[in-house]
Every structure is written in C-alpha cells, then in structure tokens.
C-alpha cells in the first residue's frame with residue numbers, strides 16, 4: 293500500500309472537536325458564551341432575595357389591608373351606634389314634646405270642666421255632675437302621664453263630660469224660661485229643679501200605680517209624670533197640687549243623690565214615700581195630710597194626700613240635714 297495514499301492525519305486536527313479545548317475558550321471570538329456556565333448560580337440567589345422581599349412586602353401589604361379593613365369596620369360600627377343613639381335621643385325629645393303638648397291639652401280640658409261645674413254649683417240634683425267620673429279620669433291621667441297620647445285621649449273624655457253638662461244646662465235654661473204646660477206643677481218644678489226637671493202628663497203610660505197622681509221613675513229621674521185628670525179634680529186645690537209636685541220632686545232628689553239619701557231614709561224606715569211626704573209638708577210648713585176643699589158655701593171635698601204618715605219634728609230636721617248634703621258639690625279633682 294502506498295503510504296502517500298494514506299490520508300494525512302493532521303487534517304483530523306481541524307475538526308470542530310479541537311476548538312472545544314479550554315485554552316481556546318479564553319481567546320475565541322465567541323468567548324461570551326463561557327460566562328453562561330457561571331451565571332446561573334448568581335441569578336438563583338438574587339431571585340431568592342427578591343422572592344423573600346416580595347413575600348415580606350406581600351405579607352406587609354396584606355397586614356395593612358387587614359388592619360384597614362378592621363379599622364373601617366370598627367369605625368362603621370361606632371358611626372352606626374352614634375347614629376342610633378342620636379335617633380333615639382331625637383325620638384325621646386319628640387315624645388317629650390308630645391307629652392308636654394298632651395299635658396297642656398289635658399289641663400285646659402280639666403279647667404274648662406271645673407268652670408262648667410261651678411256654673412251649676414248648688415244644683416240639688418247631684419247626679420247631674422257625676423264627680424266620680426271626673427276623679428276616675430284624673431286617676432287615669434296620672435297613671436298614664438308618661439304614655440304618649442294618653443293625656444290627649446283623657447282630655448277628650450273630660451270634654452265629653454263638660455259637653456254633657458253644657459247640654460243639660462242649655463236645655464234646663466230653655467225649660468225654666470217657659471211653662472209649656474201652663475200648670476202650677478210645672479211652675480213649682482221649674483223653680484225647685486231650676487229647669488232640670490221636666491213634666492209629662494202621661495202617667496197612664498209610665499208604669500205608675502193606677503191611683504197615683506204623680507210618679508218618678510229611676511229610668512229617667514228628671515221627668516215627673518202626672519195625672520192631669522186627677523190633679524184637676526174638684527177635690528184638688530192649688531195647695532194640694534203644690535204638695536203633689538213637691539212630693540214628686542223629693543223622689544227626684546232621692547234618685548239623684550243616692551249617698552245622702554241612703555243615710556236619711558233610715559229615719560223613715562227606708563220608706564221613700566213617707567220621706568217624700570215629710571219633705572213636702574216641711575216645705576209647706578204643714579202638719580197634716582188631710583185636705584178640705586170648699587166648692588161652694590156649703591159643699592166641700594175632703595181628701596187625704598200622701599201615704600198616711602205625718603213626720604215629726606226630728607224627722608223634719610233629718611230632711612233639713614239631707615237637703616244640706618244634696619246637690620252638685622264642687623269637690624273637683626286637681627289637674
């Protein structure tokens with residue numbers, strides 16, 4: 293074999309494999325690739341620091357956000373509580389103003405009631421002004437004085453009492469101003485009853501006894517029912533008619549003054565008719581129930597009025613005491 297035919301060995305030295313020697317890396321044009329083998333460890337340390345800083349900053353930011361959220365929630369709660377407190381105070385002030393207004397309304401109503409009652413002071417029919425009603429309203433007002441609206445409602449009830457008295461008084465004034473029946477009995481009752489007692493000639497429909505000349509019912513103790521025919525019988529004179537009218541008025545007083553009557557009636561054995569006769573005799577200063585009425589110079593009628601018993605002086609004193617305890621007494625409740 294010809295040696296020269298053997299391929300020269302140096303040609304293999306130019307193979308790219310040789311350019312990979314360490315000596316040639318320092319001078320080779322592409323030496324910039326060498327630091328790439330050393331750089332990765334430096335970049336991993338910096339990233340770790342950055343990550344740590346990031347985590348710290350993140351935690352700090354999250355903590356700040358959490359603190360902010362908590363603070364905002366707390367502030368909202370404080371604001372809400374203050375708002376509720378202010379609203380409650382405003383409501384309390386409003387209620388207090390309402391109470392003061394109600395108190396003024398109630399005081400004005402009670403004041404008007406007092407003046408109205410005083411206008412009928414001394415009226416012998418005590419039931420015209422039911423003092424218990426006013427006292428109950430006064431107690432009710434005191435009990436509910438701190439309840440909004442309660443005093444205003446009580447004032448309205450007081451106004452109703454006042455209006456009832458005013459209405460009765462107006463009707464009484466009209467009744468007293470005229471004698472519609474033109475009878476002596478109505479004239480007597482207008483005087484002693486100050487117009488608060490009316491007359492009605494309907495005794496047949498009133499439920500009174502068949503032989504009664506007059507009567508009063510508890511259903512309406514301000515009406516006296518009369519028997520016109522009986523009262524104008526020839527046996528009756530004006531004295532007799534006056535006696536009957538006074539006897540019936542005694543029943544009005546008995547019905548409208550229950551407390552005082554309950555005491556006085558004991559002196560008459562609880563007999564209201566006996567007591568009424570005594571009242572009429574006392575008013576007429578008479579001591580007999582027998583009556584003789586002359587119709588001519590030689591004719592007369594004899595009659596006996598009332599219920600057969602003539603009261604004595606002690607019983608007349610009882611009537612006097614009874615009369616002193618009757619009627620509207622301005623024992624009014626304070627506001």
Ligand SMILES: [Zn+2]
Pocket residue numbers: 507539540543565568
């Ligand atoms: Zn009677």
